[in-house]
Amino acid sequence: MTSPSTSAPTAPSVADVDPGLRERATTALRRLVGRDDVDFRDGQLEAINELVAGRRRVLVVQRTGWGKSAVYFVATALRRAEGAGPTVIVSPLLALMRDQIAAAERAGIKAVTLNSTNADEWGAVSGSLARGEVDVLLVSPERLNNPRFRDEQLPALAESCGLLVVDEAHCISDWGHDFRPDYRRIRDLLTTLPERTPVLATTATANARVVTDVVEQLGAGGRDVLTLRGPLARASLRLGVLPLAAPEQRLAWLIAHLDELPGSGIVYALTVAAAEDVAVALRDAGHQVAAYTGRTEPSERIRLEEALRDNEVKALVATSALGMGFDKPDLGFVLHLGAPSSPVAYYQQVGRAGRATERADVLLMPGPEDKDIWRYFASASMPRQDQADAVVRALSESPKALSTVALETIVDVRRTRLELLLKVLDVDGAVHRVPGGWTATGEPWTYDAERYGRVSEAREREQQLMVDYERTDRCRMAFLQETLDDDSAEPCGRCDRCVEPWFDPTIPEAAVNTARSRLQRPGVVLESRAQWPPGMDRLGVPLKGKIAPSVAMDEGRALARLSDLGWGQRLRELLRGEDREVPAEVLRACVEVLAGWGWQERPAAIVSVPSRRRPLLVGSLAAGLGQLGRLPYLGALDLVEGGPVGETGGNSAFRLANVWGRLAVGAELASSLSGIPGPVLLIDDVSDSRWTLTVCAGLLRDAGAPAVLPMTLAMEA
Template sequence: MQTASDVDLTTRATTVLRRLVGRDDADFRDGQLEAVLAIVERRQRVLVVQRTGWGKSAVYFVSTVLRREEGSGPTVIVSPLLALMRDQIAAAQRAGIRAVTMNSANAQEWGEVSAALARDEVDVLLVSPERLNNPRFRDEQLPDLARRCGLLVVDEAHCVSDWGHDFRPDYRRIRDLLQTLPAGTPVLATTATANARVVTDVVEQLGVGGHDVLTLRGGLARDSLRLGVMRQTSPEQRLAWLLAHLDELPGSGIIYALTVSGAEDVAAALRDAGHEVRAYTGRTDPADREQLEAMLRDNRVKALVATSALGMGFDKPDLGFVLHLGAPSSPVAYYQQVGRAGRATERADVLLLPGPEDKEVWAYFASASMPRQEQADAVLRALAESNRALSTAALETIVDIRRTRLELLLKVLDVDGAVQRVSGGWTSTGQPWTYDAERYERVAQARVREQELMVAYERTDGCRMAFLQESLDDDSAAACGRCDGCAGPWFPTEVPDTAVTTARGRLERAGVELEPRAQWPTGMDRLGVPVKGRIPAEESMQPGYAVARLTDLGWGQRLRELLRSPDAPVDPALLRACVPILRDWGWQERPVAVAAVPSRTRPQLVESFGQGLAQMGRLEWLGPLQLVDGGPVGEAGGNSAFRLANVWERLGLDVQQHRAVSGLTGPVLLVDDLASSRWTLTVAAQVLRRAGAPGVLPFVLALEA
């Protein structure tokens, strides 16, 4: 039963909502007003789990205006993506709400934002979770913001939970922030993608300090979405379907790929065929991302071919379709991505084209996201033994962990209180830390179950929307009547032979540029390697090529199978694929000889590859370089510093090779099976250059990324 104050607040809230959306007849959807009253009237902590497009942002913007009218401080929104921040700021400004952001892309504006906050001229401040631990922001801004904050909003709150599909360690810092808020500061957490396990975890964290949490959960069905799956398709069939049918899809949309190279390759193939598309990945420059988002929003492109970098936060209410070339690793993640479509349209088409390589991609990302005890122990030991802060680059010369994994591990240790980020790097707090093996094992098992659910979604003959709802523990799941499980395939299943031929030709096209290393890793003296700065031009290799990346849709799949197989001589078909690469190389000077990186695991493959190229090009075959003192040491997969140290001074030439190289009049083609860090190629090239080779052109079968 509403009180008199509730009625008054409802009237004020409705007025604000109508101003926000620009319509005099606008009214709250089920659950929105309840959330606003809980925040503004009762100062509660609230978790809202509602479908994409329900209007979660309306709740916190309306609440912000009402709280500001009462004299409270600014709303602080912790938001995960710059795209989301841009859209939220634009929406707020349209409603007369003064919204600003502090993020990595606008550090030069921090002074102006700080001054505006001090003058109380900011209604909404959006920050990324990473910003909460930036030393400057943490020390200069956060204490005052926590004291004056009128409302704290945790957007995309499923990121708080490591049970979730998109866990981010930085979100764990929000738990610490919650404990610094004055009594009576309301908190709103919002998400569209949380199953029961994630909801329980988020509620536990929101309730730290003994606070009750009100959970408002609605049905997650999306009436506008028409779901479908094309089963058992090869890479060429998937690409051919796109080439033939992309223009038949409604409006403009998003084509998701699992890897950066996959997105870039598909975008290039579609553009070559005359389709107006662009690639959007984690490698896309931030300024270019903003431009690409605007092009899609304004329907100036048919689609963006994107990785998950384009996900949470991108808002185009009339997005007409979402396609996936390869499946995300869980139905929850899939629901989040397809939720981009059909927010303000009667119909939007959602089609999944899974691939046989999906499970390998899932396994790779799953292994990279979980901390390992021996690596955590090594980092803690290094920091404890140092008398000063260590940068990430400095740590790389002490612990053999790849940069991305090391950065993730440091975040985990930071939010657990074992290390602290300070100016100049990282230090140990001296606090004891225990590896929670049991929890990580449970999380790993949960993710395996999610992968199994995704496969089940692909294979189900039942309603696909109901399957997704059930995967998110939505009790209101019911048959949608629109998907291919309910109504049969709504999408064309035939692919013209011409499209298949075009796709096959595109996927059989080999050749990926291989950029040489330009700089030695920093701090190599710690590992006994006397190098620093730029690699001297007279000792470096030139730009080269690989047949394909392992993640490529065409040759990548064949190369993955080849490198998993027992060692054997190179397939003649693979040698033939190299002919156009060599023909179109564009080198300034044609190679006159071929040498190989020595291989312990695949000597037949590498040597036959080099010999075959030498015979085709009538080049001198120098053979594999020599292994010195047993050759490279250590395991594959470490960071740059250790990869270089492991191969340093462990490759050489015998007397005959040295004599042959010193007499060459042109470059050497240097071959190998797989390039990952490129340090083995770099050291091998240095050996050849020091022996007198006029140049070194690297040519490998596969690039790891």
């Protein structure tokens, strides 16, 4: 199936391909694959012909495993044979780059990369480019705005490149499930290309709205864009949904049935905490698995990817950090503990499976906590107007460039959100990255509230579509195809709606008990802060450097993370409701945490953090622990001038500044602390930045407490 762009260029056919080009392309393909009996799949040769003979801009929307990389590597071989310059591939992930370099080498194509992990090789790579020794250069979209690369190397590359490839092109569109602001810079790059430079953009996950947006970006400079779109159904996948409300049931099903699934695969979780907890539980149950998340070190990621490719593990329990770029053609299954926020994102992840096998199993086990997690990530990814205005104002008023660290003491925006916001403002032309930080461009800029509102509404609709997918009584593959505007959708004949469920829904009681034991095991380490944030003097706080041992809190404990599969769900419900006394089962779990703490010296007394939102909950928890542990509850610290100010979720510097000077040890509490023989157990409801606990601990230490052991019901992260 093909569909033209808005300018309606003629759709190509195999009959239009020159026989000589067909022969050269086939030879290059067979060298790439390493077999003499392979031929092009439907649409591949047509795309190559449009790039090489037509020198066009082409968007290819094809299912995962169709062979998009074969198109650009064969086109590269043909263009280089014509004397053209190197192909430049903009690729989003290091894992994808590694696979692409390996594939290029098999075809006799010299491929190199410039990325954040090989800075020591940049000089040698630049030399090879200058000498014409490089066939393919892979760069990350972030590299396009590196001041040195942007100013010194990119202009020459744009002038000389023989083909520009934009991989995972749906990232260009903020309507898509995986929008990345750095991809918007590609539009600027396209306007600098010579007239006849061909451009290829590829994706497997773009509905009609995203395709329209991507085509508009690719058409920069007034060029027409040809869209080649194929059917997105994956004949090898057996889709299914197993709704189990309780987290221990979902984990128990995995414990009981993981080894029954074909080959090796991926178990996706929505949060880092869930992935790590599930991996531990499965290993404890005897399964060969490992966790793979955004916290996994780059070298460890490579090792784990290879272990999965070589079937040394049954599964990687992963977040979306293992997604685009990972290629294992015989991946046997993909399971989800919790649903992604849209069918498009789901299709992207399940498409990792069954690329070179007759059958691969795909099972979704949604949870009631999914919507809370979707809401959190959606709010974190959308720029807020007040924060955007504050950043532009701060840079406009500064006589010099400001680093991200310096900006954090001027605008109250958390680091990850600030970095995203700067990228958005950069793409919009309001700020500019330079050596040493960021500056304002002085160009007029207005927050596009209407656009962001439409994007937010679109994402809410996609979340509802994910719920509809879970509940549909129609073919699941056809449902996914329709959400991607694939009009070839028809019943697949394999999913649990077309035929009887292919999976065993039974869960042995022993597995449930094992899972429950793991998930209900309370206690998470609450690390102490070691250093004050830099630049606190700008906020009127006289603190810098390391936190002195004489005022520091000790390592603490939380009952659970709010993102945990077990206690996390119950704590979210408790903290979302009206203030009330601590439930008995929560108090008992906290006692278990205390019993397993392993402290060097037992607490001698309990003090609580003063809570304005949940005084009954925090006070009853502290009093209850005191009664059960036979420890005196000395009361709470005092609020000064109403207590801490500001909103939760801000950056570290502002969170500390908002707490500093807003809490105090009252006279009665100070008297009780005088001469206390052991550590103080400090109780609070939720820990986010840990600055409230850190400041309280310093005040208690100054008042005579020999040590402070913090304990909270929940951790935000």
